[in-house]
Amino acid sequence: MAAVGPGKVGVITQARTTSTRLPGKVLLEAGGRTLLDHHLDRLLAAGLEVYVATTVNATDDPIVALAEARGLGVYRGSEEDVLARFTGCAEAFGLDTVVRVTSDCPLIDGALVRRAIDLYAAAADPWTYVSNGLERTFPRGFDLEVFSAEALLDAGRNATEQPQREHVTPYLYANGSGRMTLRNLARTPDGSSRDAASYRVTLDTEDDLRLIRALIEDHRAAELDVEGVIAVLDAHPELAGLNAHVEQKKLGQ
Numbered sequence: 001m002a003a004v005g006p007g008k009v010g011v012i013t014q015a016r017t018t019s020t021r022l023p024g025k026v027l028l029e030a031g032g033r034t035l036l037d038h039h040l041d042r043l044l045a046a047g048l049e050v051y052v053a054t055t056v057n058a059t060d061d062p063i064v065a066l067a068e069a070r071g072l073g074v075y076r077g078s079e080e081d082v083l084a085r086f087t088g089c090a091e092a093f094g095l096d097t098v099v100r101v102t103s104d105c106p107l108i109d110g111a112l113v114r115r116a117i118d119l120y121a122a123a124a125d126p127w128t129y130v131s132n133g134l135e136r137t138f139p140r141g142f143d144l145e146v147f148s149a150e151a152l153l154d155a156g157r158n159a160t161e162q163p164q165r166e167h168v169t170p171y172l173y174a175n176g177s178g179r180m181t182l183r184n185l186a187r188t189p190d191g192s193s194r195d196a197a198s199y200r201v202t203l204d205t206e207d208d209l210r211l212i213r214a215l216i217e218d219h220r221a222a223e224l225d226v227e228g229v230i231a232v233l234d235a236h237p238e239l240a241g242l243n244a245h246v247e248q249k250k251l252g253q
Helices: 035-044 058-069 082-092 110-123 149-158 162-166 206-219 226-235
Strands: 009-014 049-055 073-077 097-102 128-131 145-148 181-184
Touching: 009 035, 009 082, 035 049, 035 058, 035 110, 049 058, 049 082, 058 073, 073 082, 082 097, 082 149, 082 162, 097 110, 097 149, 110 128, 110 145, 110 181, 145 149, 206 226
Parallel strands: 009 049, 009 097, 049 073, 128 181
Antiparallel strands: 097 145, 128 145
C-alpha cells in the first residue's frame, strides 16, 4: 500500500490479553469473528499499512498468530512501557508518520483515520499532533492520534513519568518538548445526535461487550461508519444505556 501524507505512514494498534477489567477482551467474538479482527478490518479500510504492537508475554502469542495470519507486521515489546513499544515499532518498520489507535476500539472508522491524516498532512510540520480526543465530539471507541515518528522518538527519549510511558502520548499533547502544535479533529454537528460524545463504543467491561455485540450482531455496525453507529445509538437509547454507567479509567490507573 502506498504511503499517504508525509513519508511512510503506518497505523500502530496496541493489543494485549491481560486487560484487568475484561481479560482476553480483544479475542472475544461478535458476529462469529474476534473483536480484534473487526478492529483490523476497520483500520485496513483506511488503505494504510497496519502494525500490531503487542507484548513479549506468551499470553499474547494468539494476538501475534492472528496478525501474522492476516499478513500484518507485528512488534513485541514491554507490557508496561508502551511508549517504548511504539517507538520500537515505528523504528522497526521505518515509519515517518504514526497513527496511534488501541484495539479496544473494535468499530473504529477507517474514513475518520484518513480525515485525521489529511489534517496532519495539511500542517506540513512534524511537530504537529492531531487527535479527535483533545475536545471530545465523537463517541469513545473512535479515538485516534496522528504524529510524526520524530516527535514520538523525542518523547521516547525524554518522557520519564510512568503515565507518560504507559499511555504513550501524554508527553506529546502536554507539549513536553515545547515544540508541539495541537490540532483537534472535531465532528461536524448536524443536529442528528443529542450528544454523540456521551456514547461509549469502547471495550473495557462486560457491559461494553454487550453493547458492541448488539451493535454488530443486531444492527450490522461492522458495515457502518461512525455516523451510522451514532445514528443507531440515537435511535435506540436502550443500547446506549447498556454501558452508560461505566466510568472510563483515568490516566495512571
